[in-house]
Structure formats: C-alpha cells, structure tokens
Amino acid sequence: MGRSVEVPLLFLGPGEKGIISRIVGGFCARARLEEMGLTPGKEVELLSPNPIIVSVDGVRIALGYGIASKILVRTRRRI
Amino acid sequence: MEEKGFIRVALAGHPNSGKTSVFNRLTGSKQHTGNWPGVTVEKKEGYFSYMGYKVIVTDLPGIYGLSSAYSIDERIAKTFLTEENPDVIVVVVDSTNLDRNLYLPIQLLEMGFNLVLDLNMIDEARKFLKINSTELSRILGIPVVETAANTGEGIEDLKKKIIEAFEKRRGDKGLKIDYGRLEDEIERLWNLVGREYPRWVVIRALEEDQDVLNMIKGLENGAEIIEEIKASRDRITRKFGFDPETIIVERRFGYIKGLVRRVTERKGTEDRLALSDKIDSIVTNRILGIPIFTLVMFFTFEIVFKLGGPISELIDEAFITLSGRIPGEGPIHSLLAEGVIPGLRAVLVFLPNIALLFLVITILEDSGYMARAAFVMDKIMHTMGLHGKSSIPMILGFGCNVPAIMATRTLESEKDRILTIMVIPLMSCSARLPIYVLFSSVFFPGKEGVVLFSLYMLGIVLAVVVAKLLDTLFFKGEVAPLVMELPPYRMPNLRGVLIQTWIRTELFLRKAGMIIFSVSVLVWILGNIPFGVEYASEDSLIGKIGKSISPLLEPAGFGFWQAAVSLLFGILAKEVVVGTLGTLYGREGLREAISREFTPLSAYSFMIMSLIYIPCVATVAVIRRETNSWRWTALAISYSLLLGWILSVLVYQVGSFFNEPIN
Secondary structure: OOOOEEEEEOOOOOOOOEEEEOOOOOOOOOHHHHOOOOOOOOOEEEEEEOEEEEEEOOOOEEEEEHHHHHHEEEEEEOO | OOOEEEEEEEEEOOOOOHHHHHHHHHHHOEEEEEEOOOOEEEEEEEEEOOOEEEEEEEOOOOOOOOOOOHHHHHHHHHHHHHHHOOOOEEEEEHHHHHHOOOOHHHHHHHHHOOOOEEEEHHHOOOOEEEEEHHHHHHHHOOOOOEEEEEOOEOOOHHHHHHHHHOOOOOOOOOOOOOHHHHHHHHHHHHHHHHHOOHHHHHHHHHHHOHHHHHHHHOOOHHHHHHHHHHHHHHHHHHHHOOOHHHHHHHHHHHHHHHHHHEEEEEOHHHHOHHHHHHHHHHHOOOHHHHHHHHHHHHHHHHHHHHHHHHHHHHHHHHHHHHHOOOOOOHHHHHHHHHHHEEEEEEEHOOHHHHHHHHHHHHHHHHHHHHHHHHHHHHHHHHOOOOOOHHHHHHHOOOOOHHHHHHHHHOOOOOEEEEEEHHHHHOOHHHHHHHHHHHHHHOOOOHHHHHHHHHHHHHHHHHHHHHHHHHHHHHHHOOOOOEEEOOOOOOOOOOOHHHHHHHHHOOOOHHHHHHHHHHHHHHHHHHOOOOOOOOOOOOOHHHHHHHHHHHHHHHHHHHHOOOOOHHHHHHHOOOOHHHHHHHOOOOOHHHHHHHHOOOOHHHHHHHHHHHHHHHOOOHHHHHHHHHHHHHHHHHHHHHHHHHHHHHHHHHHHHHHHHHOOOOO
C-alpha cells in the first residue's frame, strides 16, 4: 500500500481515482463546480488525461486545464 | 369549456435533462421565442390548454443550481423565479442520474417554491433502476411524474399534475435539511434576522447570496446582522476547515444520497456508459479528435448543400415560371414580377438548406456529439478569445451566414455569442462564390483555385483578428472556464428531431422573411423612380444613388456606377451582385463587359470588397434579432464596410504602385 497524497486533479494518471479534498482559489466557477457535484468528499476518476475527462457520480465532465489544476484530490500512491 | 384562468409555469432543469423535449411536447407549436430582458440568451414561451386552464410555460435556461453568480443562465433563472414568482415550477430531471439531478429541485424546495418533479428519460432509467416515485412524492411532499419526452410517455400525466400542484398549493414552509455542524450558527443568525423570515434566507445568506444579503442590509439593524454573518462565516471556516458554501453544498448532496437510496433499487449495471466511454476514447482522442470533427463538418456540408441544392433549384425554377406567368401589365404586374416574387424567392430559396442544417444540428445535439465537438475544438478557439462551441457556427458560416448566426444559440456565455456573431459574416458564404467564380475565370484563368483559396483564407484570418480585437475592446477579463458535462451518447428520436427542426425553421421563415421581403419591395420602388424610367437603369433613383457612391469606389479601382449599384443590390443578397451586373451590362454580354471595365488588379480588389463589405440583409436582420441590440448590428455593418473598403483600396493602390498586374 502507498500513502495518501494530495495532488491537483491534473496530475492523476488515466484510470486513477481520488477523493476531492478541496477546491482552491476564490475563482468564479467554483459554485458551478460544486453544483455539478465536484464537491469535497466525492470520488473522481480520471478517464482521459488529455483532454481531461473525469467521472463523478457516473457522469462524464470535461474540464479545462486551468480548472483541473485548482481541484485538489487525495489519492493513494506508492512512493 | 369556460376558462378557469391562467397558470404560469416555469420549466427548470439541467442542460442535458431533456427539458427542451418536454417543453416541445407540452406546448407543441404554440410557442414563441424572444430574448430575456437585457441579455441575448433565448427566452422561450408557449402555452397549452388543459382542464379549463390556459397554462403558460416559460422555458428557463438549463441550470445546475442557483448559487453560481457568474453564470448568466443562473442569474436569469433566479431573477425570473424570485421576481415573476410563477405559480408552478416543473423541474425536469434525468432519472438515470438522480444523485446529481435532484440538487436543483432540492435547492428550490428549500426556498419554498411550488414544485412538480418530472422524472424524465424514465425509459432509459428503467433498464437498470427501479424508482419508487410514490415514495419520493410522499417524502418531498410534491407531485412526481415519470416521463419519457422523446416518446411522449407521461406528458398527459405531467399536465394533470401541474393543475394539481396549482389547485392545492403547498404551504411555502420549505423543505428542511439538517445542516449538522452548522445548525447552531443557523439558529443564532435566524433569531437575529427574525423568525418571521423563512429559514432558507439565513442559509442563503451563509452561502453569500448577494440578493439575500442586500435584503438583510435593508433591515432595521441590517448592518449589524451583516457583520454577524461575516463573523459567523469566519468562525465556521476556522473551525471546520471549509467555508460555509462548501459545507452546505456537501450536506445537500448528502441528503440527496440518502433520499435516492430510500426510493431506488438498482437492478444490474448500466452498460450504456461503457459504450459511451469507448466512443469517447476515439471521438475525443488527442490525435483523432480534430480529424473526426473535420469529417463530421464535411458531411454536414455535403448534406446541407448537396442535398439542399437540387431542392433549392426546383424552388428557384418554380419562381421563374411563376414570374413569367403573371398576367397583365402596368405597375401591379411590375411590383409582383420585379419586387414581390424575387423577394419571396430570395427567402424561400434558402429554405431547404436551412431546414437541412437545423436537422443536422439537432441530430448532432441530441446524439451528444455537439458537446464533444466543442470540447475538442476548445484549445484552438481559445487562441481567438472564443469558446470551443463557437467553432460549429463559424464553420457553418461558409455555407450560409444566416443559420450560422442562429446556431450561436447553443453558446452559453453572452460574450462568446456576440463575438462569434460579429465574425461570422467574414466566413465566405456560398452566395459569394458566384462572384469569385465569374471574376477569377475571366481574369485568372487556370489559377481560379488559388484565388478562391486566398479569399477564404483572408476571411478566416480577418475573423481571428477581429475577434481578438473586439474581445480586448469590449470584454476585458471575462473568461468562461471550461467545465462541461458530456452526456452519454443517445440515439436521437425521429419525432423529437423533426419537431425541433420545424420549430427552428419556422422561426427563420417568419422573422428573417419579413425583413428580406420588405427590403426587396423598397429596392423595387427605388428602381422605378422617377416614373416611366427603365427599371434599375442609370436614370432611376437607384442608378443615381450608384453614381453618387461610385467616386468613393474610385480608389479601389472600380469607380463606375454599375459596380456601385451591383454592390448596393448585393446587400440584399450577395448572389444578386453577379445578377445585377448581368442586367446592367445586358446588351453586350457580361464577360466581355467586365473584361473591358476591370483589370485583374481591380477585379481582385472587387472580390475582396464583395467578401467583406456589409453582410446581406438577411444576415443583418438575424444579427439584430440574435444580439437584440442595434449597437452591435450597427457595429457589424460599419466595421465590415470600413474594413472592406480599406483592404480593397490597399490592395489596389499597392498593386498599382508596382504597376504590374498581379497575374
């Protein structure tokens, strides 16, 4: 088992899962992200890294790089 | 039956909940569209009569919730709900994903709105899910309906439930959600604000809803309470490590999760997502994405113009026959044969292309591809200051600018819509092609392809420059970040597609048609004044206008009145430019005439002018309608005229300076 690390969603590998820990920065799209279900505590899976598609609650959401770098997730990694 | 009165209903839901289909099913063709006050987002209203009531339905923009102040759609929806206070709100949800879709209705229920919950796409959900809607209705205390709008299932029931919700209006106590660790703060603030206000006011205040905060500010000891709210927010953030908004949203989703667990039972797994993901791994692939998009666009063109072309020709021929058969003589005959009929012809000849275009767009939207296309093109479009979704209307512009501008309705942000609309006229539409073909074949034989390509490219380059310029001039700092739901691929439903296509086409006919028609009649009148003059000749009013304009065109190399008149008529429809030249030079033959009047250089400068100057009347009309602003319309007309003139003069003058023909 690896230990839990906090990384931007952007850095997940394809097929890797993580739990959203926080969304940083007071940018205007945050409320939108949260309404779409990207809230702390939710599990996300990175389906495609380039371009970024994540799966949350069984729904596919496409994200720009800017936003994906501001969503922090906890994931288990071997270090 | 006697009318019992009106019921005002608002239709709300996620962008991908099938809300539009529900709206179309409820109201049929009894609908009209306009714009929301002050913005260019489309507002659709319709009505139906049921059980003695006239039910007026307003289709709100697709939204996920009411908290995101940056989204124009959410602002519109919220303003409508709080200020217009509709009798009933129907929230349409995608039943295949209740966990996410119930957020909006829960938020609305908390605020005490009178709701009907529409579990849409129930046919798909049934494949893997059993939903106990009776239980859901009991827990939430509102009518719940199961519908499948694409087949029409449950629509009658929905109508019935709307009446039911209206007749036994729920008390507006609102749904109470337990906010756990925030409850102490909520109670304390509620006492401060006053228990006569509903609880949600306090919750919205903690979520920093500006409207609620402003309302509180106006209270007797408002300033004090605002300070208390701030202090409370800080305490919560310090104590729990998250700000109140995040905790509140989390708790709402938590409540929904529990609710969904109580009322649903899963049977088997969904395989539809696995297939959808597989398609996505190809369609949105980093390498294949753009070629696939190009191919889709290519086929769209083929369908719209190859399939529409022959039908357009049939319509055209019918009109030619018709105008030849108008009996009698005199002014009425002339008005019909030279004014009304050509005017109607200019509108109806577009019709097959436009209907087919809307058909293809609707299929692309309903199948789920449109969202992917926008996503794939996002990076390229960003360099122009535009959103990925702008790429589709812009490419459609090569066919015809009118439906292309109407296709910008799929864009969410006002900035993206306006920028895209403003540059679409630079996409060289098919009506400009005859001009290029005529002039390049006369002056650049053997090199027509290169000339044509250079003109199309010029249009694209100018679009990039103009978009960038307008972006920095008018929209500083408004960036719409990319967050987009990719709905699962679906087989479009034929009936639904046809209804939507018809509604869009009919709208075009009604609105743009009126304007094209009236301008045609105006031109006919100008061509016949003073009385007794030969139609559209040098001595007619239009000929005189041509003569007064032609000196302005002198520096561009085509300062003769026929060119001026043809460009003037070209504003009607760009196809008319060649036709007008044909009429004016009728006696000696068009090709001979232009090879005498133009040089290769002035011919090229004339083509540049034709490409850029003032969009045709239909395009101008549709720009006015879609931007809902005379200022943007005036800017579109003036910038294109100025840009066209400057560039054609520049080309002619620089070319003349080197004193060599450019072939």
